[in-house]
């Protein structure tokens with residue numbers, strides 16, 4: 001079969017690219033080895049797809065080249081995607097921090113993309129793996145499970161390594177290497193952190209306990225959001241966010257009460273409740289079991305009047321700067337994204353086209369561009385898909 005454009009990967013980026021190319025009158029085929037399209041869209045946002053973030057800026061993305069994402073993000077914005085969502089009458093709401101979710105179901109986003117594909121004349125083949133890709137005179141020859149496909153343009157939209165059970169593969173990276181591209185080391189991002197040994201033993205039984213607002217910090221980067229204790233370690237939005245900036249051995253600090261000046265607060269409590277024990281005072285600011293555990297581990301609990309101001313200041317400083325020793329991450333099994341990937345040095349930032357092989361494009365998560373938690377990764381998928389879709 002002969003087509004103008006072959007897109008490998010029917011996820012967020014691949015479908016968006018196919019729509020844009022199809023609308024330009026290109027003959028587009030999308031193949032995916034999974035049995036249905038957009039599996040990650042379906043499972044995203046707890047089934048409601050956090051499809052974009054109104055606060056998207058290039059600063060919300062990690063990449064070896066922080067400038068790379070600028071062009072595509074500027075040319076296809078959250079407002080553009082919102083317009084599409086509204087055109088399809090999909091109800092949505094802002095949860096917090098600019099995060100937009102469907103009111104009903106992620107299925108509506110997949111349906112919208114499929115409807116747009118159908119209107120643009122895009123053909124989609126699922127359960128169709130790719131066995132071999134080679135460069136030919138007219139473009140590319142690709143051996144798929146349904147036979148040989150010849151395409152002038154080849155778009156790689158196979159995503160990252162996260163959630164292998166959903167069809168994630170390293171195919172895009174292998175193909176990039178095959179055509180001479182550098183692939184930067186990959187690792188799991190937006191992922192829970194694990195504790196081990198005595199660090200795990202200390203907090204394991206707190207699994208399920210949540211703090212609504214902490215500040216998790218690595219170096220100068222910090223995120224203020226919730227924290228959750230798990231059986232294996234710590235999770236919650238603040239930890240998922242900071243996990244993308246943390247590497248084994250890095251110093252991770254948690255401000256357990258970023259909204260309170262703990263030194264002032266503890267000294268005021270001493271004046272107001274001199275006979276009350278520290279652990280009970282702390283239980284007004286932190287979950288009771290955590291307050292007790294911190295007193296067992298860090299500072300013995302005595303009646304407040306027995307503490308000198310300097311001691312309370314010291315305790316306050318520890319609560320604002322808890323050094324938690326993480327041993328690793330839960331890895332790709334539970335990670336939302338994959339950091340690293342196809343080096344942007346080898347790609348055009350305006351079209352996503354390979355600088356080495358004309359006609360070859362890489363879009364979405366397979367590229368070394370990774371967003372924060374909160375709709376940023378889909379926005380990159382839509383924007384990079386559009387950028388390529390305008391030119392393939």
Ligand code: FDA
Nearest residue numbers: 009011012013033044045050159167171364365375377378
């Ligand atoms: P994506 O992974 O979507 O698609 C790649 C496609 O390629 C898949 O369909 C796969 O089957 C196919 N493929 C892979 N290898 C292949 C091969 N060898 N041959 C053929 N096909 C192949 N982001 C966000 O912004 N908001 C959110 O709410 C969430 N929520 C979320 C929840 C969970 C649980 C996860 C795991 C991830 C998220 N994300 C997210 C991240 C988001 O899902 C992700 O960044 C995008 O789906 C990336 O889009 P891509 O199209 O690049 O890859």
